[in-house]
Amino acid sequence: xxxxxxxxxxSNVQLSKTDFESDQMVKWCPGCGAHAxxxxxxxxxxKIGYRKENFCIIxxxxxxxxxxxxxxxxxxxxxxGRAAAISTGVKxxxxxLSVWMATGDGDSLAIGGNHFIHVxxxxxxxxxxxxxxxxxxxxxxxxxxxxxxxxxxxTSPQGTIEHPFTVGELxxxxxxxxxxxxxxxxxxxxxxxxxxxxxHDGTSIIEIMQNCIIFADKxxxxxxxxxxxxxxxxxxxxxxxxxxxxxxxxxxILHDTHLEVAEIGKNGITLDDIxxxxxxxxxxxxxxxxxxxxxPQFPMVFGVIRSAMYPTYDDLVGEQxxxxxxxxxxxxxxxxxxxxxxxxx
Amino acid sequence: MAKKKRPVVERExxxxxxxxxxxxxxxxxxxxxxxVAALIGNDLATFPDFPAEIxxxxxxxxxxxxxxxxxxxxxxxxxxxxVDVLVAMNPASLKANLKWAKKGATILxxxxxxxxxxxxxxxxxxxxxxxxxxxxxxxxxAPLTTLTKESLKELGVDNKTAERSKNMFALGILxxxxxxxxxxxxxxxxxxxxxxxxxxxTNKIVLQAGYNYAETIEAIESVIxxxxxxxxxxxxxxxxGNIATAWGLLAASEKSGRPLFxxxxxxxxxxxxxxxxxxxxxxxxxxxxxxxxIAGICSAxxxxxxxxxxxxxxxxxxxxxxxxxxxxxxxxxxxxxxxxVQRGGPSTGLPTKSxxxxxxxxxxxxxGECPVIVIAASTAENCFYYAxxxxxxxxxxxxPVILLTDGYLGFGSTLFRIPKMADMPPIxxxxxxxxxxxxxxxxxxxxxxxxQWAIPGTEGLRHRIGGLExxxxxxxxxxxxxxxxxxVDYRAAKVEKVADFIPDQVIDxxxxxxxxxxxxxxxxxxxxxxVKKLQNEGKSISxxxxxxxxxxxxxTEKVLKGFKKIVVCELNSGQFVNYLRMKFPMPNFxxxxxxxxxxxxxxxxxxxxxxxxxxx
Numbered sequence: 001x002x003x004x005x006x007x008x009x010x011s012n013v014q015l016s017k018t019d020f021e022s023d024q025m026v027k028w029c030p031g032c033g034a035h036a037x038x039x040x041x042x043x044x045x046x047k048i049g050y051r052k053e054n055f056c057i058i059x060x061x062x063x064x065x066x067x068x069x070x071x072x073x074x075x076x077x078x079x080x081g082r083a084a085a086i087s088t089g090v091k092x093x094x095x096x097l098s099v100w101m102a103t104g105d106g107d108s109l110a111i112g113g114n115h116f117i118h119v120x121x122x123x124x125x126x127x128x129x130x131x132x133x134x135x136x137x138x139x140x141x142x143x144x145x146x147x148x149x150x151x152x153x154x155t156s157p158q159g160t161i162e163h164p165f166t167v168g169e170l171x172x173x174x175x176x177x178x179x180x181x182x183x184x185x186x187x188x189x190x191x192x193x194x195x196x197x198x199x200h201d202g203t204s205i206i207e208i209m210q211n212c213i214i215f216a217d218k219x220x221x222x223x224x225x226x227x228x229x230x231x232x233x234x235x236x237x238x239x240x241x242x243x244x245x246x247x248x249x250x251x252x253i254l255h256d257t258h259l260e261v262a263e264i265g266k267n268g269i270t271l272d273d274i275x276x277x278x279x280x281x282x283x284x285x286x287x288x289x290x291x292x293x294x295x296p297q298f299p300m301v302f303g304v305i306r307s308a309m310y311p312t313y314d315d316l317v318g319e320q321x322x323x324x325x326x327x328x329x330x331x332x333x334x335x336x337x338x339x340x341x342x343x344x345x
Numbered sequence: 346m347a348k349k350k351r352p353v354v355e356r357e358x359x360x361x362x363x364x365x366x367x368x369x370x371x372x373x374x375x376x377x378x379x380x381v382a383a384l385i386g387n388d389l390a391t392f393p394d395f396p397a398e399i400x401x402x403x404x405x406x407x408x409x410x411x412x413x414x415x416x417x418x419x420x421x422x423x424x425x426x427x428v429d430v431l432v433a434m435n436p437a438s439l440k441a442n443l444k445w446a447k448k449g450a451t452i453l454x455x456x457x458x459x460x461x462x463x464x465x466x467x468x469x470x471x472x473x474x475x476x477x478x479x480x481x482x483x484x485x486x487a488p489l490t491t492l493t494k495e496s497l498k499e500l501g502v503d504n505k506t507a508e509r510s511k512n513m514f515a516l517g518i519l520x521x522x523x524x525x526x527x528x529x530x531x532x533x534x535x536x537x538x539x540x541x542x543x544x545x546x547t548n549k550i551v552l553q554a555g556y557n558y559a560e561t562i563e564a565i566e567s568v569i570x571x572x573x574x575x576x577x578x579x580x581x582x583x584x585x586g587n588i589a590t591a592w593g594l595l596a597a598s599e600k601s602g603r604p605l606f607x608x609x610x611x612x613x614x615x616x617x618x619x620x621x622x623x624x625x626x627x628x629x630x631x632x633x634x635x636x637x638x639i640a641g642i643c644s645a646x647x648x649x650x651x652x653x654x655x656x657x658x659x660x661x662x663x664x665x666x667x668x669x670x671x672x673x674x675x676x677x678x679x680x681x682x683x684x685x686v687q688r689g690g691p692s693t694g695l696p697t698k699s700x701x702x703x704x705x706x707x708x709x710x711x712x713g714e715c716p717v718i719v720i721a722a723s724t725a726e727n728c729f730y731y732a733x734x735x736x737x738x739x740x741x742x743x744x745p746v747i748l749l750t751d752g753y754l755g756f757g758s759t760l761f762r763i764p765k766m767a768d769m770p771p772i773x774x775x776x777x778x779x780x781x782x783x784x785x786x787x788x789x790x791x792x793x794x795x796x797q798w799a800i801p802g803t804e805g806l807r808h809r810i811g812g813l814e815x816x817x818x819x820x821x822x823x824x825x826x827x828x829x830x831x832x833v834d835y836r837a838a839k840v841e842k843v844a845d846f847i848p849d850q851v852i853d854x855x856x857x858x859x860x861x862x863x864x865x866x867x868x869x870x871x872x873x874x875x876v877k878k879l880q881n882e883g884k885s886i887s888x889x890x891x892x893x894x895x896x897x898x899x900x901t902e903k904v905l906k907g908f909k910k911i912v913v914c915e916l917n918s919g920q921f922v923n924y925l926r927m928k929f930p931m932p933n934f935x936x937x938x939x940x941x942x943x944x945x946x947x948x949x950x951x952x953x954x955x956x957x958x959x960x961x
Contacts (some may be wrong), residue, residue, distance in 0.1 A: 014749060022809075024821060056801045058647065060677070061812075069808045069822060074801035076642070076650055077811025079673050085608075085640035089647025089655070092631055093606050097651065099803055115643075118636040321626045328627030333599045336592060336625065337763045344583040 007125075007315075008098045010051045015046035019198075020055075022072040033184035033210035034063060034131060040071055040190035041100075041129075046199045047191075048098070056097045058087040060107040063138050063212075064131035067102030081112025084119040087126045088313075095314040098198065099126040106136045109145040109165050120174040122313040123202040127194070130207050132167060135216035153215075166279050167207040168291025168305060170282045178204035179291060180304040183213055183224040188298035189235065189302060194302050202312050223300045241274040242290075244299045251275070252290075252298075259289050261298060279307045352567045353524065358417030359571055360425030360521070365434030365463060366534035367400050367410045370512035375412025381529050382416040383583055384762060386573025389416040390725070390870070391583075392424040392757040397613070404463040406529055409438045415508040418572040423868035424757060426946040430522065432515050434458060434489070435780035443478070450734050451483045453518060455511060456491035470652045476896045484562045489514050496554035502547055510551045517555020524568045527552060577762060584761040586725035586754035590658075590684055593732025595628055598654045600733075601740055604632040608652035610637055610663065613696045614752035615686035617660040630755035638666035642683070646670060649679040650810070652776075652800035654736055658684040660752075661703050662693065665710070671745055672711045675836060677810040678787075678796050680739040680774065683717075684732070687751040688864075688924045689942040698942025699753035702917040708895055708924065714833045716840040718742070719895035722747040723869035727758040731892060733769065740774040742843055744836075748895075751867040751916075753944055780805035786820030787832075793846075794839035841896050850898035853902035854880055854887030860958055861908035865891040865921055865950075868945055875950035882947050884958055894921070900928050910957055912937055914950060 020042050028034045045055060055073035059065035061080035068075030074097075078086045083101045091099045108116045108130055119126065135153065136142040142155040146167065150159040171179045178200045180193035190208065197204035209220040218225075223232045232245040233251070242252040245263075251274035253262045262269045281287070287306040294300050330336050361378065363371040372393055379391050394411040401408030416426035422432045423952040427447040435458040446452060454474065464472050494504065510831060520527060531549055538544040559565055584592075598605035608632065609619040623632045633651070635641040642657040659667065664685045669814040674681045687703045689695025707719045718738050722731035728750055735748040765861035777784045777797040787796050799806035808820060816823035817831055823872075837851055852861075853876065864872040869890050876888040889896070889904055898904075905911055905925070912935040913922035922936040937953045939945060 051802075053802055053804050055555035055806060056651075057809075059811075068811065072807055073809075074650075074807055075809040075811075076647070076677065077809065077813060078646075078657050079812055080672065081640060082643040085635065085643035086647035086650075088633070088640070089606065089608060089649075090651045091647075092633055092644070093648035093653045093655075094802060096358075111507070114636055115640050118640070257574055270495030317631060319630070321629060324626035325629075330625065330627050332766070333592070333596045333628065334766050336595065336628070337582075337766075338580065340582065341380065342763060345386060345576050345578060345582050 001133055005054070007095050008054050010239050011051045012050050016054055017042045017046060019052050019073050020045045024069045026070050027066065028063060029214055031042060031213040032063070033133065033208070033212070036184045036187060036206055037129065037131065037165055037190065037210065038067070040194060041071060043187070044194040047195065050098050054083070054096060054098050055100065055104060056090055056263055057100045058083050058090060059102040060112055061138070062104040062107045062136070064102050064104040065107060081110070081114060083107065083129070084112060084115035086121055088124050090120070091124050091126050091314050094319055095125070095318060101126055101128045103128060103130055105130070105132045105134060105144045105146040109167070109170070116171070117174040120171055120203045122178045123177055123310055124310040125201055125203070125314050127197040127204045128137050128206065130167060130205060131210040133210045133212035133216055134219045135212050135213045137152070137215055141215035143337045166292055168203070169288065171205045172288045172291060172306065175311050176205060177202040177304065178304070178307045179207070179287070179306045180205070181207045181209065181291070181300070181302050183209045183220065183233070183302065188240050193304055196307060200307050202310055210243070218322050223295060232299050234299040236277045236279070236301060236305060238279045238304070240277050241271060243274060259293065278306050280309070282308045284308070347714065350806045353570045353764070354567045355570050355572065357419060358415065358421065359429045359569060360413065360415045360427065360949050361430040361432070362411055362413040362428045362442060362445065364411040364438035365512070366403055366438070367396065369410070369434045370509070371410050371412050371434070374426045374512045375414060375531060377516060377530055379416070379583065379758070380533070380919070381525050382414065382571070383581070384529055386576070387416040387418065387571055388421040388574040388576060388760055389414060390757060390759045391415070391422045392753065395697060404435055404437050404466045406437045406441045406467060409441045411438070411442065416571055416636060418574050420574065422874050423944070423947070426515055426948065430519070432519065434472065434512070434515070436464045436469055439473060440467045441468060446482065447679060449483060450483055451485065451522070452479060453487065455484040455515070456486045457488045460807065475721045482610055485518070485562070487518070487558065487562070489827070492554065492558060493551055496551055498545060500547065500550065506547065510547055511550040513548050514555035518559040520552070521556045521559035522565060522568055522579040524570055527556060550748065561898055578862065579762045581762055582611060582758050583758050583760045584725060585617070585730040585756060586722065586750050587686065587756070588614070588621050589725055589728035589731040589746070589761065590750060590755070591621035593729040594622070594654070594682065594736055595625060595630060596654055596729070596766060596769060597733045597736030597772060598630070599628070599766065600769055601654060601736070601774060603652065603740065606633070606645060606648035606655045607631070607862035608633045608635050608641040608648065608655070609640045609658045610635050612638070612660045612663045614688055614755045615658045615660045615663070615684065617755065618686070639670060639684070642667040642670040645681055646674050646677070649674070649681050650801065651678070652798070654682070654740060655680065656682040656684065658686070660686045661689045661690045663708070664703060664706055668711050671717065672713060672715050673812050674745040675711070675715050676718060676812050678743045678836070680743055680758060680798070681745040682732070682735045682739050683745060683747045685747060685749050686755040687749060687903040695942040697752065698752045699867060699944065700916050700940060701751060701868070701944060702920065702940065703749065704830040704894070704917065704924070707749055712729045715835065716837050716895065718744060718746040719749065720746065720839055720845055720893050721866040721891070722754060723866060723890060723892060725757050726755050726761045728754060729761065735774045737770065738843060738846070740772055741795065742793050742839060743775065743798060744840060749866055754867045776800065777803065777806055779803050785818045786810060787815055788818050789835065794842055800891040844896040844899045847893045847898060849900045850889055850891065850904050852887050852889050852904055856887070856904070857907040858887055859885035859909050860954060861905065861911045862886060862888045863891065863913040863917070863921070864888070864955060865894060865923070868914060868916060871945035871947055872950060875947045875954060878947065878951055879954055886954055886958065891921070897928065905931065910934060910935055912953065912957055914945065916940065916945070918948040
């Protein structure tokens with residue numbers, strides 16, 4: 001486990017799950033997908049290897065955003081939609097912190113949409129856990145920017161008339177450098193993505209297809225359900241062909257300028273025709289196409305879709321300060337006060 | 346025309362205003378003229394007056410850009426009500442500014458610019474230089490454009506460059522009128538145009554030509570001398586309020602050892618603070634230009650949690666957008682400096698004009714019981730000290746502070762006696778020690794009621810804060826009714842306790858009498874000058890100018906009770922007076938208000954004061 005990011009100080013003792021358990025009662029509904037996300041975070045934080053005091057969890061408002069209270073780290077439960085802006089300030093002020101953000105589809109894609117796209121565009125080195133349950137849960141069941149069109153909710157009694165966002169498409173439109181999608185019912189996929197997000201220098205978005213058992217139950221079960229997942233989910237692994245199906249007999253191929261599903265052994269298709277996943281490719285073209293795939297024509301793609309290397313905002317801030325310190329003749333405030341035109345009376 | 350020696354007229358103070366089209370270079374010659382005045386030891390105050398548009402249509406009143414200088418041989422408190430010398434480069438600028446000229450003022454115009462079309466565009470029916478519009482003024486009519494071109498003939502400068510240099514010709518004439526040395530300006534050209542040596546020569550020739558021309562014309566009968574002012578010894582510089590604010594924050598950062606973070610979004614008239622701080626990365630300042638006002642303050646809250654001296658700068662509409670986040674900073678009890686450079690409102694209002702109408706917003710503009718410290722600077726120069734104090738109070742008392750300045754202070758400049766950092770008061774934020782077994786997120790210092798600042802990364806202090814109400818001392822989420830009452834009371838008492846740490850309110854004049862003039866913020870100079878004038882006439886009037894608004898100084902009630910009448914003068918409809926009425930219900934409050942995007946004039950204040958003194 002070697003890390004690219006050496007900015008954050010490492011722990012000199014082996015940490016465990018108990019180091020991150022908070023003494024607060026977890027107040028999510030029984031059966032809520034958020035419990036599994038909490039379990040994944042408690043499992044992955046000790047493995048990342050940073051000092052426990054260097055973790056900081058920031059959130060906005062909503063069910064997802066109670067997260068900081070349930071993990072024993074530094075943290076701020078912020079205001080609605082603004083977690084990305086608060087996280088940006090924390091990370092710029094102290095790049096030695098490992099900053100994690102817990103947010104939802106309403107928090108980050110509706111009220112906080114502006115901060116969400118701009119933190120991604122700047123590539124501030126924070127890790128965003130986006131709990132996508134396609135509904136406003138804490139306010140009890142209104143449609144969100146990811147609710148499928150036509151869905152009946154409390155504020156859309158005749159069905160929504162809005163086109164939903166696809167999170168991955170939005171992330172890549174904002175020049176995102178890291179995007180992963182995971183289901184809340186597979187802790188290994190979640191922890192793998194979280195681990196890779198920690199390793200990635202830059203803004204990492206993990207879209208977690210989370211189930212809201214009360215207001216949008218089974219919203220994702222046509223994809224992540226046990227009975228359909230072999231056909232409806234494609235789990236990516238870097239360097240490996242993009243296969244799915246019960247016996248991995250199907251795969252994704254590039255035909256002209258678009259992706260297609262092909263079956264190995266049919267129409268002369270062999271394993272060599274199947275696209276091999278390159279999550280580190282700087283060109284987001286294939287990544288974007290993968291993020292948009294959805295049933296019924298395609299499986300939905302899971303795992304780390306994109307993880308491209310670009311300079312981070314916080315590193316560039318540090319470099320500019322370092323350069324200015326080396327070259328400027330204004331080294332303290334007395335220098336500043338006496339700079340330029342001054343005269344003695 | 347023969348040169349002749351002019352008699353010298355001594356003046357205690359003079360107001361000069363340069364006006365012209367947006368592209369005529371009025372700001373430049375205004376600044377150069379002020380710098381020379383400062384160099385010979387005059388005290389001075391300046392104010393640029395420009396339209397909100399970058400280049401409004403040429404030759405229209407909307408496109409007039411101006412720069413006013415008030416210089417004197419004694420302390421200067423305002424940029425001056427009426428103008429002694431007006432330089433008007435075109436008909437529109439004359440039209441817009443003649444009302445500010447004193448009777449008998451000297452007016453210099455470029456006759457070349459007074460052609461039919463421009464006269465019509467300015468809204469004049471006929472040439473104001475030819476009818477009796479300017480009767481009673483001392484008019485200097487000079488074909489500045491033609492003369493400038495002539496002076497540059499030998500140099501072979503192209504017509505466009507020559508035309509653009511006419512502002513220097515006008516400045517040359519002014520230098521003659523004020524008996525100024527040209528050398529400092531020559532030196533300035535040499536510095537400014539190092540990379541374009543041809544411009545050094547051009548500007549020198551035109552400036553000298555203007556000076557020589559003035560020496561030969563009949564219209565200038567005497568030259569004006571403004572003697573150096575007697576000022577406290579020291580090293581001086583010129584400073585605008587916005588730059589002083591930025592520097593005050595840098596000074597507080599250095600003194601407190603807390604790195605500076607500014608999260609801001611550009612907005613007139615506060616943008617200069619953002620621009621200024623962006624220059625000083627060498628001092629470790631981290632300046633984040635956010636995607637909007639809300640991100641500006643929220644990033645600052647994040648930076649504050651992480652241990653920075655965190656600030657956000659804005660103007661009225663921006664403060665509206667930040668209100669919810671200020672509530673978060675109040676609830677999380679984090680230090681945060683919010684600078685509001687007030688402008689005319691509501692809504693977009695008058696972006697480039699000054700007003701004091703955000704006081705209610707600063708005091709009350711949030712949901713819930715949400716007190717913050719509010720302080721206000723009163724001169725361009727003391728923006729430095731009040732920005733420093735805002736940071737000190739915020740860091741030491743663990744609470745947001747709103748610093749109110751205004752467009753008039755922010756854009757205006759005064760002389761600034763340069764302080765030494767060693768003389769600035771210490772700043773000691775209550776930072777929690779690593780592994781302190783006693784640490785609790787909402788445990789309070791009994792003297793200040795401030796909680797401790799446990800900075801992420803510190804060993805043994807992991808904790809969560811947030812916008813939900815927290816349990817006293819331990820800081821976990823709580824909806825307990827009595828706990829909420831207690832925390833509301835603590836947050837209010839913490840801000841009220843700041844009164845123990847700020848100076849008493851000062852009265853300028855006798856502590857008892859007929860009339861107390863009360864003011865706050867950028868109106869100090871005008872109110873002070875008006876009060877002084879009446880005091881010199883022997884009238885029973887004193888002045889109390891407030892810098893600390895929330896909390897008020899402890900002796901405020903005593904100060905107010907010493908007078909039969911109190912008149913509160915504000916550039917709003919009466920926000921401070923109503924605040925005082927609420928705090929000290931007394932029947933003798935009067936108010937004087939103006940909401941025109943313009944500063945107070947001294948004579949309108951004296952008129953009001955006299956009226957109140959005469960009425961029984």
